[in-house]
Amino acid sequence: MKKKYCAVIVICLLIFTSLFAEYLWQEDFEGMAVDATQRDGYWTTSGTPTATGYWAVKEVSSNKHFSGNRLDNVCVWITDPISISSRTGLSIECKIAEIGTMTGSDYIKGYYKIDSGAEIEFFSQIDDMGASWVTKSVSVNEGSNVVITIKAYTTDANKTWRFDDVFVSSDTPLPVTLSSFTVTQVMNSFVNVQWSTASESGLNCFNIYRDGEFLGSVNATNTTETVSYSFADENFGAEQTYHYWLEIVELDGSTSMVGPQTITTTGQQEPGTPAVPKMYGLYQNYPNPFNPDTQISFSVPGTTRGQLVIYTTTGQVVKQLFDGIIQPQKIYTISWDGTDSTDKPVASGLYLYRLQTEKASYSKRMIMLK
Numbered sequence: 001m002k003k004k005y006c007a008v009i010v011i012c013l014l015i016f017t018s019l020f021a022e023y024l025w026q027e028d029f030e031g032m033a034v035d036a037t038q039r040d041g042y043w044t045t046s047g048t049p050t051a052t053g054y055w056a057v058k059e060v061s062s063n064k065h066f067s068g069n070r071l072d073n074v075c076v077w078i079t080d081p082i083s084i085s086s087r088t089g090l091s092i093e094c095k096i097a098e099i100g101t102m103t104g105s106d107y108i109k110g111y112y113k114i115d116s117g118a119e120i121e122f123f124s125q126i127d128d129m130g131a132s133w134v135t136k137s138v139s140v141n142e143g144s145n146v147v148i149t150i151k152a153y154t155t156d157a158n159k160t161w162r163f164d165d166v167f168v169s170s171d172t173p174l175p176v177t178l179s180s181f182t183v184t185q186v187m188n189s190f191v192n193v194q195w196s197t198a199s200e201s202g203l204n205c206f207n208i209y210r211d212g213e214f215l216g217s218v219n220a221t222n223t224t225e226t227v228s229y230s231f232a233d234e235n236f237g238a239e240q241t242y243h244y245w246l247e248i249v250e251l252d253g254s255t256s257m258v259g260p261q262t263i264t265t266t267g268q269q270e271p272g273t274p275a276v277p278k279m280y281g282l283y284q285n286y287p288n289p290f291n292p293d294t295q296i297s298f299s300v301p302g303t304t305r306g307q308l309v310i311y312t313t314t315g316q317v318v319k320q321l322f323d324g325i326i327q328p329q330k331i332y333t334i335s336w337d338g339t340d341s342t343d344k345p346v347a348s349g350l351y352l353y354r355l356q357t358e359k360a361s362y363s364k365r366m367i368m369l370k
Helices: 013-020
Strands: 023-027 043-046 054-060 063-069 075-079 090-099 107-114 120-125 134-140 145-153 160-169 176-186 190-200 203-210 213-219 227-233 241-250 255-264 294-299 304-312 317-326 332-336 349-357 361-368
Touching: 023 255, 090 107, 090 120, 090 145, 107 134, 120 134, 145 160, 176 241, 176 255, 190 203, 190 241, 203 227, 203 361, 213 227, 213 294, 294 304, 294 317, 317 332, 317 349
Parallel strands: none
Antiparallel strands: 023 160, 043 075, 054 063, 063 160, 075 145, 090 134, 090 160, 107 120, 107 145, 176 190, 190 227, 203 213, 203 241, 241 255, 294 332, 304 317, 304 349, 349 361
16 A cells, blocks of 8 residues: 655744644634534534524635524524633634625624623624624633623525634743644554643643544643653544644643644555554543533553542542443543532532552542533
8 A cells, every 4th residue: 555644744932832822712613514513512502593594613715614694593602611710811802704795683792701790792793894804802801711602693594694713812821831733644554743842830731632522631741851742643534634732731720722733634544453542541531621521531551440539629539430340452431420429519619530540540630610
């Protein structure tokens, strides 16, 4: 079989810092299926357009975005709570555009809400603005989390609202200096996700995502020395375009997203046995923060008995999620619905989860938000 290679995408430190370091959360809809109406752990929609209309992800000239047509009922796009804890200089932005000619009864509006506060409008477009993208932005106060809502209404099949590139950013420096972030196809075997840091402090781990899907977690080193990391994504398809993200998870549960890095794969996957884990232990839960459900994954190199237990920060047992034999070379994923051992919902806050095996103990932190 003829083997093909894909060029490495490299970003220098100065460009990397200026483009990516401040984003805490972002949605550009790339990598999503056309007509999608939700992304688990990110956002959902409500409202019903007419039978001939839509309120979903669309694609025009290879650009994916969110779009609404014939919204005779008000339709809503709303994010899950976005963590902004310990961040300053916060701002929200998104791009909007239209197709057709809007009148006074048509509108698209953006709102945000900090914690349990009132919903605040940060843009309102109620007249004709043209097909060119226009950026709307606002500075927001500090808090624990923010929810962004976009509402739209149209009355005509020839009128369409569009929005894209919804970002939450902060001027708080990240507790890590990243010097590179690359993705490379290695022959036809796997996509190699690599990054390096010049310094780290107060970090828990790095999570790797592909088009919104959690792939795995790598523990941080927390050193002032240069460290290189890599993660092998073996479950990829030939002739596909993928977008990879790196999530930086701090010890206090705060997170920041870096990316995306885009790659178009070539050739075919080598036939063989199913992929096995490239790292072992306890992975970072996803989503994090979460409400009400999250998933916890783990793997071990050899057969062992193990227990997965949720704890409070004071060491009290909340719930045991797993107790049994763990087989090697396999990734286990356990769901937690945010309840204790009596099936009562737990309070918002920081929780610990620990995987105890016969030879090792692994623990991580997660945040429940309500």
